[in-house]
Amino acid sequence: MTDQSDFAPTRPALKRSFFQTLELDTRLLGMIGAFIFVAVVFNILTDGRFLTPRNIFNLTIQTASVAIMATGMVFVIVTRHIDLSVGAILAACSALMAMVQVRWLPGIVGLEIGHWAIPWIAIASGLVLGTLIGALNGWLIGYQMVPAFIVTLGGFLIWRNVGWYMTAGQTIGPLDQTFMSFGGINGTLGGPLSWALGVTAIVFTTVMIFRARRTKLSHGFPVKPMWAEVMLALIACAAIAGFIAILTNYAVPERVVARDPTQFGCEVAEGCTPVYGLPISVLLLIAIAAAMTVIARRTRFGRYIFATGGNPDAAELSGINTRLLTVKIFALMGALCALAAVVASSRLANHSNDLGTLDELRVIAAAVIGGTALSGGIGTIYGAILGALIMQSLQSGMAMVGIDAPLQNIVVGAVLVFAVWIDIQYRKRTGLK
Amino acid sequence: MTQPLVEMRNISISFGGVQAVDDVSITLYPGEVVGLLGHNGAGKSTLIKILSGAYRMDSGEIFVNGRRVAINSPRDARNHNIETIYQTLALADNLDAASNLFLGRELTTPLGFVDDGKMEAETRKIMARLNPNFRKLNEPVSALSGGQRQSVAIARAVYFNARILIMDEPTAALGVHETAMVAELIQELKKQGLGIFLISHDTREMMALCDRVAVMKNGQMVGTERVEDVTEDDILSMIIMGKNPRAA
Numbered sequence: 107m108t109d110q111s112d113f114a115p116t117r118p119a120l121k122r123s124f125f126q127t128l129e130l131d132t133r134l135l136g137m138i139g140a141f142i143f144v145a146v147v148f149n150i151l152t153d154g155r156f157l158t159p160r161n162i163f164n165l166t167i168q169t170a171s172v173a174i175m176a177t178g179m180v181f182v183i184v185t186r187h188i189d190l191s192v193g194a195i196l197a198a199c200s201a202l203m204a205m206v207q208v209r210w211l212p213g214i215v216g217l218e219i220g221h222w223a224i225p226w227i228a229i230a231s232g233l234v235l236g237t238l239i240g241a242l243n244g245w246l247i248g249y250q251m252v253p254a255f256i257v258t259l260g261g262f263l264i265w266r267n268v269g270w271y272m273t274a275g276q277t278i279g280p281l282d283q284t285f286m287s288f289g290g291i292n293g294t295l296g297g298p299l300s301w302a303l304g305v306t307a308i309v310f311t312t313v314m315i316f317r318a319r320r321t322k323l324s325h326g327f328p329v330k331p332m333w334a335e336v337m338l339a340l341i342a343c344a345a346i347a348g349f350i351a352i353l354t355n356y357a358v359p360e361r362v363v364a365r366d367p368t369q370f371g372c373e374v375a376e377g378c379t380p381v382y383g384l385p386i387s388v389l390l391l392i393a394i395a396a397a398m399t400v401i402a403r404r405t406r407f408g409r410y411i412f413a414t415g416g417n418p419d420a421a422e423l424s425g426i427n428t429r430l431l432t433v434k435i436f437a438l439m440g441a442l443c444a445l446a447a448v449v450a451s452s453r454l455a456n457h458s459n460d461l462g463t464l465d466e467l468r469v470i471a472a473a474v475i476g477g478t479a480l481s482g483g484i485g486t487i488y489g490a491i492l493g494a495l496i497m498q499s500l501q502s503g504m505a506m507v508g509i510d511a512p513l514q515n516i517v518v519g520a521v522l523v524f525a526v527w528i529d530i531q532y533r534k535r536t537g538l539k
Numbered sequence: 540m541t542q543p544l545v546e547m548r549n550i551s552i553s554f555g556g557v558q559a560v561d562d563v564s565i566t567l568y569p570g571e572v573v574g575l576l577g578h579n580g581a582g583k584s585t586l587i588k589i590l591s592g593a594y595r596m597d598s599g600e601i602f603v604n605g606r607r608v609a610i611n612s613p614r615d616a617r618n619h620n621i622e623t624i625y626q627t628l629a630l631a632d633n634l635d636a637a638s639n640l641f642l643g644r645e646l647t648t649p650l651g652f653v654d655d656g657k658m659e660a661e662t663r664k665i666m667a668r669l670n671p672n673f674r675k676l677n678e679p680v681s682a683l684s685g686g687q688r689q690s691v692a693i694a695r696a697v698y699f700n701a702r703i704l705i706m707d708e709p710t711a712a713l714g715v716h717e718t719a720m721v722a723e724l725i726q727e728l729k730k731q732g733l734g735i736f737l738i739s740h741d742t743r744e745m746m747a748l749c750d751r752v753a754v755m756k757n758g759q760m761v762g763t764e765r766v767e768d769v770t771e772d773d774i775l776s777m778i779i780m781g782k783n784p785r786a787a
Contacts, residue, residue, distance in 0.1 A: 325660045404652040406645050409634075413642055416631035423593060423629045424643035425614035483633035 130338075133477050133532070137492045140525075144496060148503035156503055159356035163382060165498055166353075167290030170387040171196075171450040172465060173494035176472040177398040178442035180490045181435045183473055184415040186482035187247060187254035189436065191261030192443050193465035194269075195239050200447035201269030203232040204278035204457030207285060225285035232444040239265060240440020241433055248432030262466065270459050279456025289452030293386040296370070297354045300383030304350035308343045315339045356382045387449045391491070394445065399487045411435060416483035471518075472497055475525045497521075542605050544569050544734040545621075545703055550589060550599035559585045560596075561758040567703065567734040572725060573763075574749035575738045576778055582758040583738050584626070587705050590736070591623035592616035603703070614643070622701035626708040626738075628692040632681035636673075637662040639680055640695045665694045669724070686717040693724065704728065707738045722748060742774050756781035 148156040155161060175192050182189045207228040211217045217224055239261070246257045280286075287293025295303065315335060322329045329335075357379060364375040372378030402408040414421040414428050422428050446465075451457045476493030478485030500521060504514045545567040552560045560582045567573050575583040588594045590601065592613040601608055603619045610616050616623070630639050637658040645653045646661070659676060666673040670690040680688055689712065696704055706725075710718040725735060725748055739745050745752055746766050754761040754777040762783035764773070777783055 321656050325656045327656070327659065400652075406647070406653060409638060409642070409645060409653055413631040413634055413638070416633035417629070419627070420629035420631050420639075421642070423591075423613050423623070423625065425612065425617060426643050483631070 131486075133529075134486075134488070134492075136528075136532075137476065137489065137496070141492060141496050141499065144499050144503065148499070148507065151507050152503070155506060159352050161502075161506075162352050163291075163356045163385070165495070165502060166388045167385050167453060168502065169491075169494050169498040170290070170385075170391045171446040171453070171462070172468045172472055172498070173391050173491045174394055174446040174449065175439075175442055175465065175469045176476070176490035176494050177394055177487050178439040179469050179473040180398075180476075180478050180485040180487055181402075181411050182254075182439055183470070183478045183480060184411055184482060184485045185432065185435055186415055186418070186480075187432070187435070188470065188480075189243070189254065189258045189439055190466050190470075191239075191243065191258040191265060192439065192446075192469050193462040193467075194262050194265035195236055195440055195443040196447045196450060196462035196465060197459065198239065198265040198269040198272075199232040199236045199444040200451040200457045200461050201272045201278070201459070202235050203228040203285075203444075203447065204281060204451060205272050206231050207282045208278050208280075220283065222284070225282045228282065228285060229444075229448055232447055233441055236440040236442075236444030236447070237437050238440070240443070241437040243440070244433035244436030247436065248429035266459070266463075273457065273459065275459055277456055277458040281452055281455055281457070285448070286452040286455055288387055288390065288448045289455070290385045290387050290449075291382070292452070292455075294382040295384045295386065295389070297381045297383050300350050300354050303384060303389075304346055307346050311342045311346065312339050315342070350384065353385075354381045354383045358382060387453070390445065390449065394442070395487055395491055402487060407431075407434065412483060468494070468497060471522045475522060477529060479529075541568060543567060543602070544571075544604065545590070546602040546605075547586070547590065548600045548602070550586060550596050550601075552585060552589060552594060552596045558758050560589070562599075563755070563758075563760045565753055565760070565763065567736060569702075569732045569734055570729050571751070572729060572735045572737055572749045574745040574752040575736060575755065576740075576742065576745060576752055576774065577755035577761075578778065580757075581755040583755050584707055585758075586755070587623070587707060587736060587738060590616065590703075591621060591705055593623075617644075617699070620700065620702035621705065622696035622699060622703070623705040624692045624696050624707065624709055626711065628688055630680050630688060630691060633679050635679055636666070636676055636683075636691045636694075639691055640665075640698060642695075644699065661698070662694070665698050666690065669694050669697070670720070685712040686714065689713060689717065689721070693721070697724075697728070701733060703734050703736075705736045705738075708740070709737070710739070710741075710744065718744075742771055742778075746771055746774070754778055754783075 145157060175196070179189060179192065207224050211221070211224050211227060212219050243254075243257050243261060246252045247254045294300075315338060319329050319335055358370060358381065360375070363370055363372070363378050363380060367373065367375045367378050370378060370380035372380070402411070410421060410426045410428075410431055413424070414426065414431060418428060447462070450461055454461070472494035473485065473490045474480065474493070475496060476486065476489030476491070478490060497518065500518055501514060504517060509517075543566040546564075547566075548564045550560055550563045551558070563582070563586055565573070565586070575587065577583050585594060589596045589599075590610065592610045592615050595611055601610055603621075608615075608619055610619070610621075613623075631642065634642070637655065640662050641658050646657050648654045662676060666676075670687065673687060673690060675683055675687065680691055683691070689709070693709070710721050713721065722744075725737070728735060737745065737749060749766055751763055751765050752769075752774060753763040754774065756778065759781075761777045761781050764783075
C-alpha cells in the first residue's frame with residue numbers, strides 16, 4: 107500500500123481510510139508518533155523539563171551535526187553501501203578548518219585575527235578536504251571494487267589520525283567568531299528574523315502543495331479531495347508556526363544580556379528581553395534537508411541512486427554509469443561531513459581530536475531508524491532526520507532523568523534493533539519487500 | 540536483397556578461458572524476426588548481450604545499416620536504436636512504471652529537473668496501447684504481476700522508436716493470454732519494419748513467430764534456416780546434435 111521510496115505516493119486500491127485520503131506516508135506518521143511518545147514520556151519523568159523551549163532548542167542544535175550527515179548516509183545506504191568513516195572524516199575536516207582559522211591564516215598568511223575572510227576560507231578548505239576524501243572512498247569502491255565496508259573501516263582508522271597529525275593532538279581554539287555562529291547558541295536569528303523566515307516557509311509550503319495539485323490536474327491525474335489538501339496545508343503551516351513559536355520563546359538569560367546588550371540590539375540591559383529564535387545550525391540543516399530531498403526526488407542523480415539501489419544490473423543496462431555514481435555519492439557524503447564538522451566544532455567553540463567519535467554509528471542508526479533499508483533502494487531524507495532526532499531525544503532525555511551512562515547505551519542499542527524489527531514486521535504486513 | 544539492419548561478423552568472446560561465443564556471424568533484415576535457439580550455455584544470450592552493449596566482444600565486427608559501429612556500452616547500443624528486453628526484465632523494483640520506462644533517459648523540465656508528470660502521462664499513453672488493463676502507475680513495479688512487469692519492459696523498448704529489438708525469453712514468465720499478446724505485438728512491430736532478435740527455448744513458438752532461426756551450440760553457430768524450409772525435428776536435431784541435417 108505504501109512505500110518508503112521517494113517515488114511512490116500512497117494510492118490505496120480499495121477503501122480509502124482517512125489517512126489514505128490524505129496520502130500521508132503511514133511510516134512517517136509512525137515515526138512522528140514514536141517521537142511524540144518519547145517526548146511525552148520524558149516530559150512526565152522530568153516534571154515538565156523536557157518539553158521546554160530551552161530543552162527543545164538544545165535538542166535541535168545537538169541533533170544538527172548527526173542529522174546533516176544522516177541525509178548523505180541515506181544515499182550511501184540506498185545504493186547498498188555503507189560509510190563507517192563519517193565520524194573520522196568529520197574530525198579530519200574539523201582539524202583542518204581549526205588549523206586554517208586559528209594558526210595558518212593568522213600565523214603564516216598574516217591575516218588579522220577576526221578578518222572577515224578567515225571563516226569562509228576555513229569552511230571552503232574543509233569542504234574541499236571532505237569532498238576529496240569522499241571521492242577517494244568512492245573511487246576505491248566504485249572503480250577498484252573494494253567493498254565499502256572495508257574502505258570506510260580503513261578510513262575510520264585513517265582520517266581521525268590524519269587530523270591528529272595536523273593538530274599534533276592539541277585542542278585548537280578559540281575558533282573564529284563568525285565561524286562559531288554556525289554552532290547553535292552563538293548564532294541564532296532572534297525573534298523577528300525567525301518569524302520572517304517562518305512566514306516565508308508557510309507561504310512557500312502552501313504554494314507548493316497547491317501547485318502540485320494543479321500540475322496533476324493539468325495532466326489529468328487523480329488528485330485528493332480539496333478538503334484533504336487544505337487540511338495537509340494547515341497541518342504543515344501549524345507545524346512550522348509551532349516550531350518557530352517554541353524557539354522564539356526561549357529568552358536569552360538576563361545575565362547574558364547584561365554582559366553585552368548591544369549584541370541583542372539594546373543600548374542598556376534594562377527592559378531588553380531578546381529571544382534566541384532559530385539557530386543558524388538548524389537553518390543549515392533545514393536547507394541541506396531541502397536540497398537533498400530535491401536531489402532525491404527531482405534530479406536524474408537522485409533517480410539513478412534509487413534505481414541503482416533497487417537493481418544495480420538494471421541501472422547499468424539502462425546506461426547509468428554506476429561507478430561514477432558511487433564516486434559522486436561518497437564525495438557528497440564527504441562534503442556533508444565537512445559541513446557537520448563546522449556545526450560540531452563551532453558548537454564546542456574549539457576543535458578537539460575526539461570530535462565526532464562514534465558519530466558513524468549514530469548516523470547509520472539515524473538513517474536506519476528513519477526507514478532506510480540496508481538491502482538498498484529505499485530511504486527518505488526526512489526519515490533520517492527524524493531518526494536522528496529520536497536518537498538524540500532518547501539520549502538527552504535519559505541524561506536528564508539521570509539514567510546511568512551504561513544503561514543509556516543499552517537502551518539506545520535496544521531501540522535501534524527494535525525499530526528495525528518493527529519495520530520488518532510492518533513490511534511483512536503490508537506485503538512490501 | 541535489401542541492406543541488412545544488423546550484421547554481426549565473426550564475433551568471439553571468452554570469459555576466463557571459456558569460449559562463450561566462437562566466431563559467430565548473423566544478420567538481421569528490416570521487418571524480420573530471427574530466432575536464436577540452443578541449450579542453456581550455448582551462447583545465445585552472450586551473443587545478444589554483445590549487441591546490446593552489456594558485454595564487449597574480444598573480436599569481430601558489428602554493422603548497423605551497413606555502417607561499422609562500436610558498441611561499448613548499453614548507451615551506445617541505444618544510440619543506434621537497439622533496444623533490449625532482458626530475460627530478467629532489468630527493472631528497478633523500487634521505482635514505479637514511469638521511472639523504469641524512462642530510466643537513463645528521463646524527461647526533464649527546462650530547469651533540468653526530472654518531469655515526473657510528463658513521464659507519467661507518456662507512460663499512460665503507451666500503456667493504453669500495449670496493455671489497456673494496466674492501472675498501477677503509482678506503485679513500485681515490485682507490486683505488479685509478471686505480465687504487467689513484462690509490459691513495462693516492452694514499453695521501455697518500444698517507446699524510444701527502436702529499429703532493432705532484442706527479446707530474451709520474452710514469454711518465459713507469462714500466461715497463455717499474455718503470451719498471445721506478445722506474439723501479436725511482434726507481428727505489429729514487424730509490419731513497422733523493425734528487426735527483431737528473439738531468444739527462446741520453445742521450438743514450436745519459434746517456428747510460429749520467426750522468419751529464420753539460428754541454432755547455436757557450445758558457442759558456435761550450427762546453422763541458420765528459413766522456418767518454411769525445415770521441420771521442428773530438424774531444428775531439434777540441430778540443437779541436440781549440433782549438426783545441420785540438411786547440410787549433411
